[in-house]
Amino acid sequence: MIPTDYHLHTTFSCDGKSSMVEMCQAAMLGEFREIGFTEHYDLNPVDDCYDWLKADAWYAEIERCRRLFEGQLTIRAGVEFSEPHIYLQGVQTLLSRLPFDYVIGSLHYVGAELIFSQEYYRLRTADQAFQDYFTELEQMTRIGDFDVLGHLDIPALTAKLIYGEYDPCRYEAIIRAVLRNCIERCIVLEVNSQGLRKPTHLLVPGEEILRWYVEMGGDTISLGSDAHTSDQMGMHLEAAVQTAREAGLKTLTCFEQRQRRQIPLPETA
Numbered sequence: 001m002i003p004t005d006y007h008l009h010t011t012f013s014c015d016g017k018s019s020m021v022e023m024c025q026a027a028m029l030g031e032f033r034e035i036g037f038t039e040h041y042d043l044n045p046v047d048d049c050y051d052w053l054k055a056d057a058w059y060a061e062i063e064r065c066r067r068l069f070e071g072q073l074t075i076r077a078g079v080e081f082s083e084p085h086i087y088l089q090g091v092q093t094l095l096s097r098l099p100f101d102y103v104i105g106s107l108h109y110v111g112a113e114l115i116f117s118q119e120y121y122r123l124r125t126a127d128q129a130f131q132d133y134f135t136e137l138e139q140m141t142r143i144g145d146f147d148v149l150g151h152l153d154i155p156a157l158t159a160k161l162i163y164g165e166y167d168p169c170r171y172e173a174i175i176r177a178v179l180r181n182c183i184e185r186c187i188v189l190e191v192n193s194q195g196l197r198k199p200t201h202l203l204v205p206g207e208e209i210l211r212w213y214v215e216m217g218g219d220t221i222s223l224g225s226d227a228h229t230s231d232q233m234g235m236h237l238e239a240a241v242q243t244a245r246e247a248g249l250k251t252l253t254c255f256e257q258r259q260r261r262q263i264p265l266p267e268t269a
Contacts, residue, residue: 002237002266004252006036006078007104007150007192007224012058013039014049018230020061024069026233034254035233036076037062038104038224041094043087046112053079059098076101076255082108084144091145102255104190104224105146106154110136115155118162126163127170130155134174141181147258148222149182151192152205160200168208179213188253188260189213191244193236194226203236203243210247220251220262242268 008023009016018026020037027035039058042049059077066075077100084091084105095103110132113120121129133155141149153175156166168175182189191210195202205213210221221244227233244265251262 001031002223002234002241003032003263004034004036004223004254005032005225005227005234005237006038006076006102006148006222007080007190007226008035008037008233009039009226009228010037012037012053012061013228014052015040016228018228020065021068022230023227023233024065024073024075026230027073028069030234032073032234034074034076036078036101036255038078038080040082041079042082042108043090044083044109047082047109047114055094055098078102078104078255080104080106080150081144081146082106083140084146085140085142088143088145099257101257102148103146103258104148104150105140105144105187106150107133107137107140116158118158121159121162126159126165129159130171131174134171134178138174138177138181141178141185141187146187147255147260148188148190149178150190150224151194151226152178152189152209154192154195154204156202156204157195157198157200160202166202168206172212175209176212176216179209179216179218183213183217188220188222189218190222190224191240192224192226193240196236196239197232203240207243207247210244210249214248219249220253221249222253238268241265
């Protein structure tokens with residue numbers, strides 16, 4: 001049994017397709033003990049989801065679901081901030097309004113360019129695309145205020161289709177700089193399974209990066225399916241746990257009002 005899924009999007013995100021109740025019902029079917037809703041909060045004016053989140057209504061629905069599933073499911077209030085190092089004031093303003101349990105920091109833009117757009121890659125060589133991304137990510141992990149680093153090398157899910165390959169060892173130095181920032185600033189590394197349901201079939205990050213993380217002193221992770229529909233909830237997290245254990249990791253981090261506690265990574269079949 002996988003105990004947590006800490007990266008979930010509902011219809012309170014502009015690209016979410018399932019309600020919060022539907023996600024909770026899926027979590028119950030999957031025998032999860034604890035989940036976290038992490039709607040997108042995007043403050044880049046060019047983003048299609050700019051300022052989409054209606055935070056008060058979202059939190060009211062979390063409270064309603066907590067009552068509905070009381071004693072059966074622990075529900076955490078999270079948020080996924082894009083570019084938290086650039087929009088520091090916006091981060092602080094939202095965090096001051098509601099009692100969030102944790103914050104995922106994610107990098108979706110390099111400058112004005114969306115990393116999920118094929119145009120970002122067509123204008124660059126593979127090395128340029130990844131170096132630009134990881135360089136920005138190093139700045140984000142050095143400056144931003146957040147608890148969990150979301151999907152560290154997510155450009156691989158698009159780039160591998162364009163370039164035909166992805167080898168993190170080519171970018172080891174800058175990736176290690178990102179990992180060092182996470183360790184020194186107590187930012188938990190997320191292992192995100194969404195890529196295992198995509199054509200590239202990649203865990204982000206994969207075993208190689210997780211081994212570097214352990215070698216450098218990293219000792220805990222967060223798990224996230226990055227589900228945008230209830231049928232994706234918890235998908236492939238067993239594989240994520242297995243890979244993390246093979247890399248030498250032993251614990252998961254759980255959050256409550258931005259305080260953390262560690263629990264053992266479960267055994268997998």
